[in-house]
Amino acid sequence: MNSATFISDIKQIRANARQHIEDGAVTAGYELDRDSVINMLNGALATEIICTLRYKQHYYMCDGFNAQAAADEFLEHANQEQEHADKLAERIAQLGGTPDMDPAHLSDNAHSEYVPATSVDEMIKENLIAERIAIDSYREMIDYLGEKDSTTRRIIEEILAVEEEHADDLAALLQAA
Template structure:
């Protein structure tokens, strides 16, 4: 039977004395304030993407617009789900999810562009998804093994953003 790497009695004592730190223990290996800042930036980006997709959903017009408009709505809902995941993780780490509209646009990596026509809407959303893919990939690499839970959250979101980019590209290629 393998031995524990940590003295169990010391581990229990530390857990009791630091219980108000919640899930952040001495084993946490990332820069916590920077992780919370990074997650708030990602949160801002997801909020902007939610709103852009939603606006595009309502403004999509033309003969072939219905399937694209429905995809915009689906993506808007998924982006809101990403925002919820990020906000929950920020709170779990002891931070405050910053959803102040006055600061969201300034922190977002993506832009809010109310495009003039369906093709431009698809292009703007593809650009935003490519930004998200690059950003989440960079965040995951930076985190490394320092915060495996946050890394898993970001990997889940990254997979969806890659799918969104593929969806938008598919509309442009048709």
């Protein structure tokens, strides 16, 4: 198969690549409003940072009979949420935006809430609620991105898969509690 068969005009693609070279990975073929995507990703970033902090607090505060299983799960989830935050921040920068990690903005921008919990049961429930919020938020983002930004969509899809695993883990902990 000739590579020119599926590419409309390779000479035009080459010319476009030389224009606006400072835009890095974002080319003229990017069909979405970058500012909207960056704002959306900053909301997801804030959510992941809040979730990381909540899981970490719950990890340190987890105490009592059979609390070790929950604590171990909280720590694992915290580390994965941090990885998600890093991926989102990297994509925001790749799109020419600035990852908003300003502590003053995090609570306002996050989809989930930072609800205090004192018992292991409450911690599990609050984390499960946050995961369910993230799952629905990420599904909406995937729909919005569609085929117009497959790179961002793939990142969100990967994060969504992990969030679904977290929700399953937490539901199992809740049943065992």
